[in-house]
Amino acid sequence: MRASRLLLPTLRDDPADAVAASHKLLVRAGYVRQVGSGLWSFMPLGFRTLTRTMQVIREEMDAIGCQELLMPIMHPEELWRQTGRNMIPELFKLQDRKGSELVLAMTHEETVALHAAGEIRSYRDLPQCWYQFQTKARDEPRPQGGLLRTREFIMKDAYSLDRDEAGLQASYAAQAGAYRRIFDRLGLQYYEVDSDVGMMGGSAAMEYMAPSPAGEDRIALSEDGSYSANVELAVSRATLPDFGPSEPTHEIETPGITTIDQLAEFVGRDPRLTMKAVIVVPEDEQGGVVLALVRGDHRVHDLKLTRAIGGPFRPATPEEIRNVFGAEPGSIGAVGVREGALRDLIVDPVLEHGGYLAGANRTGWHLHGVEYGRDFTGRLVDIRHVEAGELSVETGSPLRIESAIEVGNIFQLGTRYADALGATYLDENSVEQSIWMGSYGIGPARTVAAIAEQCHDEKGLIWPASVAPYDVWITPIGEAALAFADTLDRELSSAGLAVVVDDRDLSPGVRFADADLIGVPLRVTIGKRLEKDGVISIKRRGGADEVDVPVEDAAEALLAFSGS
RNA sequence: CGGGACGUGGCGCAGCCUGGUAGCGCACGCGCUUUGGGAGCGCGGGGUCGUCAGUUCGAAUCUGACCGUCCCGACCA
Numbered sequence: 001m002r003a004s005r006l007l008l009p010t011l012r013d014d015p016a017d018a019v020a021a022s023h024k025l026l027v028r029a030g031y032v033r034q035v036g037s038g039l040w041s042f043m044p045l046g047f048r049t050l051t052r053t054m055q056v057i058r059e060e061m062d063a064i065g066c067q068e069l070l071m072p073i074m075h076p077e078e079l080w081r082q083t084g085r086n087m088i089p090e091l092f093k094l095q096d097r098k099g100s101e102l103v104l105a106m107t108h109e110e111t112v113a114l115h116a117a118g119e120i121r122s123y124r125d126l127p128q129c130w131y132q133f134q135t136k137a138r139d140e141p142r143p144q145g146g147l148l149r150t151r152e153f154i155m156k157d158a159y160s161l162d163r164d165e166a167g168l169q170a171s172y173a174a175q176a177g178a179y180r181r182i183f184d185r186l187g188l189q190y191y192e193v194d195s196d197v198g199m200m201g202g203s204a205a206m207e208y209m210a211p212s213p214a215g216e217d218r219i220a221l222s223e224d225g226s227y228s229a230n231v232e233l234a235v236s237r238a239t240l241p242d243f244g245p246s247e248p249t250h251e252i253e254t255p256g257i258t259t260i261d262q263l264a265e266f267v268g269r270d271p272r273l274t275m276k277a278v279i280v281v282p283e284d285e286q287g288g289v290v291l292a293l294v295r296g297d298h299r300v301h302d303l304k305l306t307r308a309i310g311g312p313f314r315p316a317t318p319e320e321i322r323n324v325f326g327a328e329p330g331s332i333g334a335v336g337v338r339e340g341a342l343r344d345l346i347v348d349p350v351l352e353h354g355g356y357l358a359g360a361n362r363t364g365w366h367l368h369g370v371e372y373g374r375d376f377t378g379r380l381v382d383i384r385h386v387e388a389g390e391l392s393v394e395t396g397s398p399l400r401i402e403s404a405i406e407v408g409n410i411f412q413l414g415t416r417y418a419d420a421l422g423a424t425y426l427d428e429n430s431v432e433q434s435i436w437m438g439s440y441g442i443g444p445a446r447t448v449a450a451i452a453e454q455c456h457d458e459k460g461l462i463w464p465a466s467v468a469p470y471d472v473w474i475t476p477i478g479e480a481a482l483a484f485a486d487t488l489d490r491e492l493s494s495a496g497l498a499v500v501v502d503d504r505d506l507s508p509g510v511r512f513a514d515a516d517l518i519g520v521p522l523r524v525t526i527g528k529r530l531e532k533d534g535v536i537s538i539k540r541r542g543g544a545d546e547v548d549v550p551v552e553d554a555a556e557a558l559l560a561f562s563g564s
Numbered sequence: 565c566g567g568g569a570c571g572u573g574g575c576g577c578a579g580c581c582u583g584g585u586a587g588c589g590c591a592c593g594c595g596c597u598u599u600g601g602g603a604g605c606g607c608g609g610g611g612u613c614g615u616c617a618g619u620u621c622g623a624a625u626c627u628g629a630c631c632g633u634c635c636c637g638a639c640c641a
Binding site: 015017034149475525 | 565570574575576577590591598599600601602603632633634635636637638639640641
């Protein structure tokens with residue numbers, strides 16, 4: 001293919017509004033263009049890379065017996081009412097001309113359960129696995145980072161249907177294996193981490209996380225490799241202070257002290273010997289205030305607390321705090337709270353042992369020696385944010401925290417969707433049973449962006465061979481060189497390689513710069529030395545220096561390079 | 565939703581404070597020269613200055629509203 005016939009809209013400057021490396025590079029190299037916030041077109045170059053990425057995914061799905069199908073993007077809202085997910089704020093809603101209510105699918109569990117209910121009759125029909133590449137629409141509060149977070153995107157979503165939990169676990173394991181093969185083939189560096197089930201519900205989930213500074217997620221990883229989890233649910237062994245002997249509680253006056261730092265400083269004690277009170281109000285109709293306690297030097301993880309409460313919450317106002325505790329914010333604790341004043345009292349398990357300095361519910365005073373079980377009780381739920389340097393629970397290996405991009409996830413859903421939509425089968429005893437479902441997603445476009453984040457240098461993109469838009473980029477300099485380039489193109493193309501001959505009437509420097517920016521793995525330069533010495537130069541993008549190859553060996557050498 | 569920034573040819577920007585006929589670089593078209601790392605000279609085309617309203621003799625510039633985009637905090641492939 002001659003470059004003069006291709007759309008190669010490369011840019012010399014970074015787009016002004018781009019921050020993430022993948023955003024800058026994919027726009028500059030002409031792979032993608034923006035249509036609106038979180039809405040992107042894949043230009044021909046980008047579409048080739050996206051297609052190759054999807055093909056790798058398709059091959060590995062097929063390899064585990066998953067069957068490709070296609071479900072609609074537009075659904076009757078009624079379908080989503082049946083699982084209650086029509087209330088999700090990210091769900092786009094619209095009406096047709098008759099006023100019928102429709103939604104744009106943000107995922108397809110409901111549709112799969114609908115078809116399972118319609119088509120699966122017997123245990124003999126199970127297990128099944130279905131997948132598709134389909135556009136998802138999500139009314140994101142904040143699209144971001146170019147392709148990293150968009151409002152419309154293609155997802156590979158697969159769904160397993162099994163007769164029982166053991167079957168689901170086998171399907172889940174098969175998907176996990178396929179995912180590892182997919183991301184290995186795509187040349188992506190990634191971690192498989194335990195994750196929150198989020199809006200999907202269900203019992204277990206893992207995420208595939210590509211480490212990158214542009215990533216929005218934080219993952220906790222143990223140094224010995226035995227533990228990896230999203231910080232949304234990561235647990236760790238906290239360091240323990242020297243508590244000293246247990247003492248009865250006694251009040252101490254702490255005038256004007258409202259923060260943990262001030263308190264620790266004022267009494268000259270380790271902040272780890274203090275207790276922090278977080279007061280929040282659940283955002284539901286029930287009303288009431290929840291008191292959450294963590295150690296003074298720890299942070300509450302919002303999502304963990306959301307799970308503990310069972311829904312979203314907001315911080316309590318100073319007035320609400322005064323009303324419930326009879327004291328100013330900054331001197332709140334669990335001891336001496338009026339009976340029935342709290343809707344819930346959640347205690348981080350770190351506080352189960354030891355005596356702490358805590359708020360006295362009396363403005364300007366704190367309590368010394370407060371112990372769980374003796375002085376107060378509450379629901380023990382892990383709500384604390386894991387910190388770098390803490391130790392993994394099982395092996396005691398130190399944890400670090402990395403930023404990462406979520407490129408895929410797998411969920412064990414259980415029977416929630418099947419139950420909501422009546423997806424059942426008859427077992428050997430003619431007893432009706434619920435179908436167990438799993439769902440498995442990969443964002444191909446986000447994966448392309450994650451690869452771009454990991455695989456680039458100051459000159460541009462450096463694609464792994466499996467996803468590069470073309471395999472070989474030939475830059476001929478001069479007429480004789482162009483003729484030989486076309487010959488080489490024919491030879492390599494018939495051997496199955498995708499080749500670009502950059503015949504554009506541009507200076508060599510510009511064409512070299514474009515080739516580097518676009519990131520094709522193999523670069524061939526044909527110049528004066530073709531006629532003088534009978535050699536051409538081959539260079540691997542991002543690899544070692546150029547090597548000269550005699551013209552008669554050129555095709556063979558390139559085929560060997562592309563295969564390795 | 566809270567906070568911040570920006571909107572001027574295709575791209576990157578200046579001009580705005582201090583109102584007076586819209587400019588620079590790149591890109592683009594034509595001609596000549598040039599060809600192993602973002603070439604040179606010459607000529608040329610292209611902009612309702614986000615939109616609407618207001619102030620003014622006169623608005624890219626001042627005021628207001630709206631729209632759009634990006635970034636930082638709560639959500640997800």
